[in-house]
Amino acid sequence: MKLSKLYSNKPVVFRPITFVTGVNVVLGEIRLPENQNKDTHNLGKSTVGRLLDFMxxxxxxxxxxxxxxxxxxxxFVFFLEIQLFDGTFVTIRRSVAEVTKISFKKHETAGQDYNRLPESGWDHSSVAFDRSKEILDxxxxxxxxxxxDFRKGLGYQLRSQDDYRDVFQLxxxxxxxxxxxxxxxxxLGFNSELISKRYEKEKRLKERKATAQTLKHELGDSVDDISKVDGLLLLKRQEVEKKQILLDAFDFRNRDRQANKQLVDELDEQIAALNSKRYSLTQSRKKIVASLEEDAIMFNPDEAAKLFQEAGILFHGQIKRDYEQLIAFNRAITDERRQYLIEERNDIDTDLKRITxxxxxLGKLRSETLSFLTSADVFAKYKRASDELATLKAEILDLNRQRDLLLxxxxxxxxxxRLSDEIAQLRQEIDADVNNQHNPDTLFSRIRLLFNEIVEEVIDRKAILSVHTNKEGHLEFKAEILDESGNSSSADAGFTYRKLLCIAFDLAVLxxxxxxxxPRFVFHDGVFESLDPRKKVKLLGEIRRLANEGLQPVITLIDAELPSGDAETVKLxxxxxxxxxxxxxxxxxxFRMPPW
Known part of the structure; x- marks a missing residue:
């Protein structure tokens, strides 16, 4: 496929461009002295490539x-005539006013002008954009x-100035x-299916991991054992069945019997036991209080002496002292005993408070249970059982939600x-494919040899095109200029040599x-900019050589970029x-109009 003609419905403003089979040059002539040193001249050289992309x-x-x-x-309405592989032609019509409506016309001869062709003359007229791409493909x-599809790699056939920054990533x-x-x-001849699959699976793996993290966050601190959840569901469903049977029958006898058993066998027994214990503690407390009162010493020696004196009986000296010593002894014993009794009374008081x-x-619970048994309103019982059933069902819903999340x-x-294993397997297959492509008879080996041949012819330095897998297992593409010793150099880091690598790569692939x-054509904008004169001559020679072999290079340049001299190899x-x-x-x- 090659370019044949680009024209419009306004030939006076946009003159037709007819492409040739060999080298195609869009030449800009700087005739005014004041424009000689300008970097840009706004003539429209680069716009040719943009129009080709549009068409x-x-x-x-x-x-x-x-x-x-x-x-x-x-x-404006634009037309692009293209020569197909079988020697026939197709013309594409695209207007600015209806930019998404495309028309196509196949024909046998070149150089047609379908500006005035009626709609009925087009094979496909005003076709929707997506369908148009399918037709052109x-x-x-x-x-x-x-x-x-045909548009995927067009950037390598239509290199603008911005596309010289990287050989591979446009x-x-x-x-x-x-x-x-x-x-x-x-x-380049590698197995792209393996590479596409790996990117797809890595994307899916990333999405699955993100989803799993979201589910874990949604579960929070809930049960994380699906077996335990199943067990809880089994118990809850059994309870629901029992309560549902109860409600369906509108019969609360079983519920009454359970309440009665709880009242008689549990509540009354506990209350009786506590009452008995409280009675025992109360009696013990009474005895302690009585003992504390009995321990009081009523005999007073001074009062006894006064009484004896009134009676005329002598009560002093040794007798009084003996009574005082006896009272002191008894008071010491009584104080110690009273301390133990007081501590025991305090413990009893604490127990009595707890028991009370x-x-x-228990009395409140007994009252509520009796209320259920003695209630005359059966609908209150029905409502209570219904509330319990609703609670159980809500718990089951929550458990089911947890179970679904865990599943x-x-x-x-x-x-x-599985995805991790498949990605690892794909990496092994990609590594093996990369190793196989280094054989001398592969497409990649032919491209890298021609790539080096073009670069070496222009700058007298070898260049290497390499592909390897990085630590993540993805392909890395490199284009490097080697020094005189055959080692990697930084020469390709400059814009001039990097542009040369881009041009050499595109030509070698085609x-x-x-x-x-x-595709057979390639468009390179500003092809000679910043190259020294000798290298320009050699690059033009390589472009002409490849054009003679069947390619259709389209290059743009300013006349000042051509090397000086009368050499036939330089003259366009x-x-x-x-x-x-x-x-x-x-x-x-x-466009023959004022600049916009």
Whole structure:
């Protein structure tokens, strides 16, 4: 497939561009002295590549100049004529006003002008955008790109200045590596299916792990053993069945008997025991209080002496002292005994308080139970049993929710293990495929040899194209310029040599796919910028050589970028210059109108 013609419905403003089979040059001539040292000249050289991308069904982008300046371009309709592999042609029509409606026309000869062709003359007229891409994909028949469509790798055929920053990752591949590495591996001869599968499985693994983490957070501190949950559900369901039978029969006899048994066998026994213990403690306390009162010493020696004196009996001296000593002795014994009695009384008081509290609690429970037994309103009993059933059902719902979450976690854990194993297996297969591609007869080996051949011819330095798997198991692509000793150097870090690597890579890939159903054209903007004169001559020679072998290079340059001298190898042939632009007024620009 090659480019044939690009034109519009306004040929006075946008002159037709006819592409040739060999080298195609879009030349910008700087005629005004004041513009000689400018970096940009706004002639429209780069815009040619953007228009080709537009006509090859680039998506609607509000920032694209035709749409951004719709007041200037809304009446434009563009046509792109393409030569197919069988020698026939197809013309694509796309208007700015109806940018998502595309028309197609197949024909036998080149150089047609279908600007005035009626709608009935088009094979497919005003087709919706997505369907249009399917039609064009079939017409182009780039089957060597399958399973990818024709737009996937167009960035390597339409290199803008922004696409020289990296040999492999184009500006349009701003997303993750999964968006472009499988495709690049495919065109280099690697098994892209393995790489795509690995990215897909890694994406799924990440999603499954995130889902599992969410489920764990939702479970919180709930039971994490599904067997225990099943056991609890079994018990709860059994209780529900019993209560449901009770409610269905509207018969509370079993519930009454259970309450009566609890009242007689449990509550009354506990209350009787506590009452008995309280009675025993009360009697003990009375005895202690009595003992404390009996221990009081009523005899007073002074009062006895006064009484004896009134009676005329002598009560002093040794007799009085003996009584005082006896009283002191008895008081010492009594004080010690009283201390023990007081401590025992305090312990009894504590026990009595506890027993009283327990009796109060049991009495309340006994009252509630008796209320159930003696209630005359059977609907109150029904409501109480219904509330208990509702609570049980709510607990069962919560347990079922936990069980579902645990089952999902189990399934996720199984899938996570399986995906991890499959990813590990894919890594082994990718490693083996990479090792196999280093054989000299593979497509990758042919591309890397031609890549080096182009670079070495231009700058007299060897270049190496390499592919390896990184520590995560993903492919890494590298393009390096070697020093005189054959070791990696930093020369490719500069913009000039990095651009050369991009150009050499694109040309090498196209040339090595020349026998396949693969695109033949490539557009390189500003191809000679910043190269020294000798290298420009050699690069032009390589471009011409590959064009003679069947490629269709389209390059843009400023006349000042051509090396000086009269060498035939430098001089551009008239047939190679498909469009000349200049800085002498609007007539020299791609669109013959004031700059926007």
């Amino acid at each position: 090859l069904l680039a998506g609607r982008d509000p920032k694209f100049f035709l749409l951004k300046h719709s007041n200037l371009f809304n009446d 079939g017409l182009l028949d780039w089957r060597s790109l399958k399973p990818y 500006r349009r591949f701003a997303g993750g590596h999964a968006d472009w590495k499988p495709y690049l591996a495919h065109v 509290a327990e009796l109060n609690s 999902r976690l189990q399934l996720l854990a199984t899938e996570i293990r 040339r090595c796919h020349l026998e396949d159903k693969f 042939e008239d047939a190679e210059i498909i469009l000349t632009l200049h800085d002498e007024g609007d007539d020299g620009r791609l």
